[in-house]
Amino acid sequence: MKKKYPGIILALLLFTLFWQIVSLLVTRPFLPGPVKAWEALLRLAAAGKLGVHLGASLSRIFWAFLITTVPAAALGLAAGRSGRFDRIISPIIYILHPMPKAAFLPVIMLFLGLGEASKIFLVGFIIFSQILMSTRDAARGVPAELLDSVRSLGAGKAGLLCHVIIPSVLPGFFTGLRISLGTAVAVLFIAETFASNSGLGFLIMDAWTRVAYAEMYAAILALSLLGLVLYALLDLAEILICPWKLN
Numbered sequence: 001m002k003k004k005y006p007g008i009i010l011a012l013l014l015f016t017l018f019w020q021i022v023s024l025l026v027t028r029p030f031l032p033g034p035v036k037a038w039e040a041l042l043r044l045a046a047a048g049k050l051g052v053h054l055g056a057s058l059s060r061i062f063w064a065f066l067i068t069t070v071p072a073a074a075l076g077l078a079a080g081r082s083g084r085f086d087r088i089i090s091p092i093i094y095i096l097h098p099m100p101k102a103a104f105l106p107v108i109m110l111f112l113g114l115g116e117a118s119k120i121f122l123v124g125f126i127i128f129s130q131i132l133m134s135t136r137d138a139a140r141g142v143p144a145e146l147l148d149s150v151r152s153l154g155a156g157k158a159g160l161l162c163h164v165i166i167p168s169v170l171p172g173f174f175t176g177l178r179i180s181l182g183t184a185v186a187v188l189f190i191a192e193t194f195a196s197n198s199g200l201g202f203l204i205m206d207a208w209t210r211v212a213y214a215e216m217y218a219a220i221l222a223l224s225l226l227g228l229v230l231y232a233l234l235d236l237a238e239i240l241i242c243p244w245k246l247n
Helices: 004-026 034-046 050-083 083-096 100-111 116-142 144-152 159-194 201-211 213-241
Strands: none
Touching: 004 034, 034 050, 034 213, 050 083, 050 116, 050 159, 050 201, 050 213, 083 116, 100 116, 100 159, 116 159, 144 159, 159 201, 159 213, 201 213
């Protein structure tokens, strides 16, 4: 993970430089420079406004992953190791996965209301199939020779699951979580722009309607930084849970 930090910092510096150059070339009020955006971000943080909206967005992502991850991973693991179960699950996923699920937000709101439940459900609904499919594919890829070797040592089904299958599946599972996290942040913005008065998505659109462009970019920065921090935490979790990947 330490090896990634210099590259991330360099990428951020290059992006900031590019942003500043484009801002100077465009010279329009709707594209303030990065300094003004960071100043607005600090003002929002000092006023306590940023913390409220950041907390609301973080809460929605947390609950969506908490509710979705375990059943999606369990179904993916079962489908990857059982051909009979896969023949039941995969056709359903292949129908649901390509669907534009964000378009169902109005329908979801009709069923679940305009509160937190509809926003959390939408995020969870979209990332569910991503986690399931990545786990299923990782479970399918466990080498049969490895299973036979451990089985020959006297391991039963529980031993194979705990000592071979799950450790082999974990890297693919974390890859699915990373992909799902990027999707969740994007979908969260959409969810928070409908019938909402909290969250970074709401803050972005509220600043846009007030023509407060520096605040709008500040909120975009906050949403991007939220995704970056969560991404780094996933990397850290993978290092702790899958230390063999460091070799």
